[in-house]
Amino acid sequence: MKTGGLSLEQAPPLSIPASFFLTVPVGILLAACILLATGIASLSSPWMPQALALTHAGTLGVLAMGMIGALYQMTPVIAGSPVPFTRVAHIVHTFLLLGLAGFTWRLLGGPAIAMSTAITCFTMAMLAFLVPLGWALLRTETKSETVRGMRLAVASLAAITLIGLAMARGFGGGIFLENRMLWVQVHLTLALLGWVGGLIMAVSWQVIRMLYLAPTAKQTTMRWFFALLLIGLVLPFMPLLAGSQYGDFISPAQLAAIGALPAALVIWLLHPALILRDISRRKRKRFDASLLFWKSGLSAALLMIPIAIAVLLLPGPRWQVLFAWVAIWGWAGMIMHGMLCRIVPFLVWFHRFSAKVGFEPVPSMRSLLPENRIKTGFVLHMSSVVLGVVAILAQADWLARLTGLLLLATAINLASLLIHVLKRPS
Amino acid sequence: MNKHISAYFSIPEDSLPDILDLRELEAPEPMQKILIACTQLEPDGHILAHFPHVPAPLFPHLETRGLDWQVFEDPDGSAVVLIRRTT
Numbered sequence: 001m002k003t004g005g006l007s008l009e010q011a012p013p014l015s016i017p018a019s020f021f022l023t024v025p026v027g028i029l030l031a032a033c034i035l036l037a038t039g040i041a042s043l044s045s046p047w048m049p050q051a052l053a054l055t056h057a058g059t060l061g062v063l064a065m066g067m068i069g070a071l072y073q074m075t076p077v078i079a080g081s082p083v084p085f086t087r088v089a090h091i092v093h094t095f096l097l098l099g100l101a102g103f104t105w106r107l108l109g110g111p112a113i114a115m116s117t118a119i120t121c122f123t124m125a126m127l128a129f130l131v132p133l134g135w136a137l138l139r140t141e142t143k144s145e146t147v148r149g150m151r152l153a154v155a156s157l158a159a160i161t162l163i164g165l166a167m168a169r170g171f172g173g174g175i176f177l178e179n180r181m182l183w184v185q186v187h188l189t190l191a192l193l194g195w196v197g198g199l200i201m202a203v204s205w206q207v208i209r210m211l212y213l214a215p216t217a218k219q220t221t222m223r224w225f226f227a228l229l230l231i232g233l234v235l236p237f238m239p240l241l242a243g244s245q246y247g248d249f250i251s252p253a254q255l256a257a258i259g260a261l262p263a264a265l266v267i268w269l270l271h272p273a274l275i276l277r278d279i280s281r282r283k284r285k286r287f288d289a290s291l292l293f294w295k296s297g298l299s300a301a302l303l304m305i306p307i308a309i310a311v312l313l314l315p316g317p318r319w320q321v322l323f324a325w326v327a328i329w330g331w332a333g334m335i336m337h338g339m340l341c342r343i344v345p346f347l348v349w350f351h352r353f354s355a356k357v358g359f360e361p362v363p364s365m366r367s368l369l370p371e372n373r374i375k376t377g378f379v380l381h382m383s384s385v386v387l388g389v390v391a392i393l394a395q396a397d398w399l400a401r402l403t404g405l406l407l408l409a410t411a412i413n414l415a416s417l418l419i420h421v422l423k424r425p426s
Numbered sequence: 427m428n429k430h431i432s433a434y435f436s437i438p439e440d441s442l443p444d445i446l447d448l449r450e451l452e453a454p455e456p457m458q459k460i461l462i463a464c465t466q467l468e469p470d471g472h473i474l475a476h477f478p479h480v481p482a483p484l485f486p487h488l489e490t491r492g493l494d495w496q497v498f499e500d501p502d503g504s505a506v507v508l509i510r511r512t513t
Contacts, residue, residue, distance in 0.1 A: 011486070077482050209503060210453045210479055216503060283450055349454055350483060355490070357458050358465035365454055 027061020232263020
């Protein structure tokens with residue numbers, strides 16, 4: 001058997017995923033600074049520019065950075081298909097970072113040209129990322145549910161990029177899209193459930209088994225999950241096709257939210273419940289600090305549907321802010337943080353030591369893991385999430401700024417942990 | 427299981443080597459164990475190992491070390507890998 005053309009040379013150099021992973025703490029730092037500078041303004045209504053800046057510091061600065069870095073690493077290894085022009089990843093990284101800087105600057109009061117520049121940078125970054133990676137995922141002969149999930153996530157990223165760029169024009173001196181509320185709902189659905197949820201689900205089927213020796217779902221279960229997710233990502237588009245004849249009792253955006261229900265059920269109920277069960281049944285139950293993040297993130301996922309119901313039924317914008325906060329920093333952010341603590345030492349071990357195994361003594365991967373710093377990171381991250389929830393519910397400015405302080409500490413701890421592992425000499 | 431493996435790898439059942447069970451080990455320990463075992467592999471010798479999943483990152487290392495391999499994927503997601511020294 002051969003490896004689908006994969007060789008050590010074709011696997012991406014460590015510098016590629018590492019540059020994205022090292023930017024994750026920068027995204028957390030940006031979110032912390034926004035909270036410290038704007039206080040409760042960034043946690044009071046999802047329509048406030050400060051809230052949009054905070055949300056996208058999380059989605060673009062933290063989640064997208066980690067997920068794009070992971071896709072560069074996983075596509076050759078899991079899909080058995082090397083990404084062509086891998087070095088372009090450095091351009092993707094640079095443009096993504098510049099785009100995020102321009103986007104945030106504009107939303108926090110910068111000139112309109114900052115947004116136009118951000119749109120150009122995001123367009124360049126996404127083209128340079130999606131074309132080669134999409135090509136690698138399409139041509140692979142590997143037919144696993146993980147690969148299907150990766151394809152779905154990347155397709156969702158392409159769609160949310162188009163919608164997001166079109167909506168961002170409104171902040172750059174252009175006009176906002178017609179049916180803005182509906183487009184926001186579609187953008188949100190594809191981003192959280194398709195891009196983030198699709199990738200978390202796909203990766204969990206590999207990682208939970210590989211790194212934690214937990215049993216994984218049967219293939220038929222995975223297929224059902226995948227099918228429901230797909231249905232829930234397509235249905236929100238229907239109100240766009242159907243025009244605006246719904247009567248007065250429901251808005252197109254609410255209809256799109258209801259259409260996303262099958263996907264929401266999979267990503268925020270069935271999948272987390274199943275993985276939590278699998279983790280509890282893992283074969284070797286030794287303590288692993290990174291699992292604390294998985295358990296907390298999956299538990300936060302289970303809160304998403306009740307919060308979504310609160311958004312639909314309860315008055316006031318705070319529920320929408322709470323929804324975004326728990327989704328980004330509680331569910332996806334927690335899992336991302338935990339994965340970085342486990343994957344970065346694995347990659348360092350793989351790139352620097354695996355070739356020497358059998359020829360000279362090499363350190364174990366666990367010896368590269370500073371467990372205490374992972375635990376500290378968990379306490380800081382978890383405290384930030386909980387305090388953020390309290391700040392949103394109480395609408396207290398000082399609590400919002402204190403949350404910013406805790407996120408700042410989380411960013412510093414994560415950065416020092418990643419640098420500690422990446423600086424380990426071979 | 428041995429019957430399937432013997433048929434898949436075309437090795438008579440009574441000549442099958444002991445299977446090195448690596449399923450209870452977390453990544454990258456299975457790779458570490460198998461690469462150490464491979465350094466002691468005689469010419470024309472072979473190793474049969476049961477992994478918790480298909481060990482894709484291992485294969486480039488086997489290739490670099492002049493080893494050939496075949497994979498039997500079990501429906502439970504685990505994989506039995508036959509490694510031979512060809513040079």
